[in-house]
Amino acid sequence: MMSATHYFGDVDVICDIGGQDIKVLFMENGDIKTFKLSNQCSAGNGMLLQAMADQFGLPVTEYADTAFKAELAPKFSYGCAVFLDTDRVNFQKEGFSKEELLAGLAQVLPKNVWQYVVGVPRMAALGRKFVLQGGTQYNMAAVKAQVDYIRERVPNAEVYVHPHSGEAGAIGAAMETLRIVKRRGTSTFIGLDAAIDLQYQTTNDETTTCHFCANNCSRTFIDAFRPDGSTSRYISGFSCEKGMVESKDAMEELVKERRKILKEFPNLVTYEGLKAFKRVAGVQPMPEAGTQIEDVKVERKFFGSIERTKYTRSFQRSSEAAAEKRAKWRVGIPRVLNMYSTAPFYRTFFEVLGVRPKNIVFSDPSSEEMFAEGGKYGSVDPCYPSKVAQAHFHQLFFHKHKKSPLDAIFFPILTHVPSFVTDAVDYASCPIVAGTPDVMKAAFTKEQDYFANRGIEYLAPAFSFAEPTLLKRDMFLLRSIVSTKTCKTRARRFSIKSSMTTRLPSSCWGGPTTTTRVFTTASPTSSRFSATRS
Numbered sequence: 001m002m003s004a005t006h007y008f009g010d011v012d013v014i015c016d017i018g019g020q021d022i023k024v025l026f027m028e029n030g031d032i033k034t035f036k037l038s039n040q041c042s043a044g045n046g047m048l049l050q051a052m053a054d055q056f057g058l059p060v061t062e063y064a065d066t067a068f069k070a071e072l073a074p075k076f077s078y079g080c081a082v083f084l085d086t087d088r089v090n091f092q093k094e095g096f097s098k099e100e101l102l103a104g105l106a107q108v109l110p111k112n113v114w115q116y117v118v119g120v121p122r123m124a125a126l127g128r129k130f131v132l133q134g135g136t137q138y139n140m141a142a143v144k145a146q147v148d149y150i151r152e153r154v155p156n157a158e159v160y161v162h163p164h165s166g167e168a169g170a171i172g173a174a175m176e177t178l179r180i181v182k183r184r185g186t187s188t189f190i191g192l193d194a195a196i197d198l199q200y201q202t203t204n205d206e207t208t209t210c211h212f213c214a215n216n217c218s219r220t221f222i223d224a225f226r227p228d229g230s231t232s233r234y235i236s237g238f239s240c241e242k243g244m245v246e247s248k249d250a251m252e253e254l255v256k257e258r259r260k261i262l263k264e265f266p267n268l269v270t271y272e273g274l275k276a277f278k279r280v281a282g283v284q285p286m287p288e289a290g291t292q293i294e295d296v297k298v299e300r301k302f303f304g305s306i307e308r309t310k311y312t313r314s315f316q317r318s319s320e321a322a323a324e325k326r327a328k329w330r331v332g333i334p335r336v337l338n339m340y341s342t343a344p345f346y347r348t349f350f351e352v353l354g355v356r357p358k359n360i361v362f363s364d365p366s367s368e369e370m371f372a373e374g375g376k377y378g379s380v381d382p383c384y385p386s387k388v389a390q391a392h393f394h395q396l397f398f399h400k401h402k403k404s405p406l407d408a409i410f411f412p413i414l415t416h417v418p419s420f421v422t423d424a425v426d427y428a429s430c431p432i433v434a435g436t437p438d439v440m441k442a443a444f445t446k447e448q449d450y451f452a453n454r455g456i457e458y459l460a461p462a463f464s465f466a467e468p469t470l471l472k473r474d475m476f477l478l479r480s481i482v483s484t485k486t487c488k489t490r491a492r493r494f495s496i497k498s499s500m501t502t503r504l505p506s507s508c509w510g511g512p513t514t515t516t517r518v519f520t521t522a523s524p525t526s527s528r529f530s531a532t533r534s
Helices: 002-008 046-055 060-067 081-094 098-118 140-153 165-184 192-196 248-264 268-275 320-328 339-353 368-374 389-403 431-443 468-483 488-496
Strands: 013-017 022-028 031-038 129-133 158-161 199-203 220-225 231-236 292-300 306-314 331-333 360-362 408-410 413-416 457-459 462-464
Touching (some): 002 129, 013 098, 022 098, 031 098, 046 060, 046 081, 046 098, 081 098, 098 140, 129 165, 140 158, 331 339, 331 389, 339 468, 368 389, 389 431, 413 431, 457 468, 462 468
Parallel strands (some): 129 158
Antiparallel strands (some): 013 022, 292 306
């Protein structure tokens, strides 16, 4: 980056294609805004072009001259290098010459860079000043393909090739080193002569294998011997920070240091993620029976107008039997998707209804182990946050329910959710997210009914936080289901479709049949929620 900005000033994009990786830096105001890196696939880097040149018996330095002799070029499929090699074999069978094949491979290189690695549908949004660097840019066929590809999509683009493209990274490192040394005032470099005479020894055998986790990474120990007789060890080949140490004592010291740092600088995302599912202090219970409360009486007049009149009435509570059933009712909730923003709302709702806090059971946070164990009931979508829901249901069935039986699993369909964004056209949920509760029901009832076999009701009502009146009505119906275990038929109906009526049988709440209304609600992240009936 420093080398490119030194030679070309304020640039927008730096594309560095090396022999084994591709690095694309997106710049803003002379600094890196973000970047894309591909070092796992050879498609699009210099190794691919060199391998193809070797197959034709050409030195890579003659690649461009040979490719420029072609009058046409086959169209290779961009992507995996294995598929590119398959295309090459097929094109050879069709009679394409080596010049034409090399030209076609050069032309597919920018597709792999900008479509496969970068994945930006509109290149013009990246800017107009591009710098190409990296050893692959010594291949003029690759450079021409890059320039043509960029200018075709960004007509006013300025494309520059670094004058020392293969050494651009080293030049930038030298400039950064010079900056640091000038600021510090001293250098720790031992000098060229001493560096040339430096002795070192590498060890890579069973004694260097890391056993601090199940990966058992094969490490290499590099011991450098300084002129004064001291030594310095560098460890390479590990995939995590555990491989940086050699002994158990050093590992314990590393863990201790990490815990100290974590305590001083906590992960706020993890902190909020855990706090969202904890009990909120200060939840107000429902008023005692007979308490005078304000309500609104709604009447339709003769000509269709609606009149709302405030009045005071006595608060009515359900029977003691219903309250006792609610206290014993145990519900499992998967810790996925919009539950991270709406869980305080639902937890508070259940607690105010009288459900004991210990009976509101959330699944554990998502983990690789959880998905490996429970992610086997069918695919929802390439979207992992939706697909991992099946692992959470698996844990509720086979771990939480086994430990203490659940009466229901609650996973509402949220069609609209609140947002911190104001003045938006709509607040609709992602269709994949909104459909996940129904997909979970299908997944766990296809081969066998996991809910019926365990005596668990599945509650998946459709809620919309954009329609408060409808939300109040549906939440009241949910309350009626929680109040008694005799409403299983109604619970099953509610799990498929939200209530279409506000009239309930008296057996659901222990009182006479009347029109229902929830008189107080709160936002999904609020800790205060009250409900009643009239």
